[in-house]
Amino acid sequence: MPVGAEWGASTFYTGEAEEAQRPPRGVAHLERKSTSHPISSNKVQNKGNFLFNGRKGSQRRSVNVNKKREVHASVKDERLVEKRRDEMVRGAVSLFKQKGFHRTTTREIAKAAGFSIGTLYEYIRTKEDVLYLVCDSIYEQVRSQLQAMDTEQGTLVSLKLGIDHYFRVMDNLQDEVLVMYQEAKSLTKDALPYVLEKELEMVGMFETLIKRCCENGELELDEDRIHLLAQNIFVQGQMWGFRRWALQKKYTLDQYIKIQTDLLFSGINGYLK
Secondary structure, rough: OOOOHOOOOOOOOOOOOOOOOOOOOOOOOOOOOOOOEEEOOOOOOOOOOEEOOOOOOEHHHEEEOOOOOEEEEEEOOOHHHHHHHHHHHHHHHHHHHOOOOOOHHHHHHHHHOOOOOHHHHOOOHHHHHHHHHHHHHHHHHHHHHHHOOOOOOOOHHHHHHHHHHHHHHHHHHHHHHHHHHHHHHHHHOOOHHHHHHHHHHHHHHHHHHHHHHHHHOOEEEHHHHHHHHHHHHHHHHHHHOOOOOHHHHHOOOOHHHHHHHHHHHHOHHEOOO
């Protein structure tokens, strides 16, 4: 999802949230003396580094973009941690949509999740942890639902079906997508590269779909056009959510999918074999 230009992507404003200045770091942080317990993720096979300027002068350091950021918890039962964090994410999405990340307090997140502020801090350390969990949860939901696409068939029909499926996933998750567009810029620098990499992995699914069409002789596109077409599909699906205040007054979801698919295929008509 888009973040600031510092990270090489565009920031979209939806008209549904106001900008707020970021408060000083460390506000509302509760220190806990109990033993912290890292909840790790599934291992990602592909390793990579993301370079960025450090805070001190021009020093540069590298971050493994595929390494899931650890959010520490003082609770050792991983199933309970997952359950509580799911409840936390659902409450936070609603609050971030209504008030924005910076205006939302951890106490409000705890209340929306159905437990006390003390319980909240057994599962996270800072409010930024909650935002990271929200973003990671959204990407995991999208990724798992996109796995139903047939990326290997390599026909124009399978490409159209993939676009249709993706747009419907975006419709199901439009509140979450809206929050991502509003708030991803507030992710910490150690979390942001990982989140951006997850987006590129999903764009890569459409690159694979398009490449298979080229390999099967149904399209003739070079690497640059394949990548840009995949990016266009990805953003147009998200647009159904972050431009819904305009689009959903004029189109049904089926109409939107049909027209956008027609426009995409008319754009590549000259590259059909």
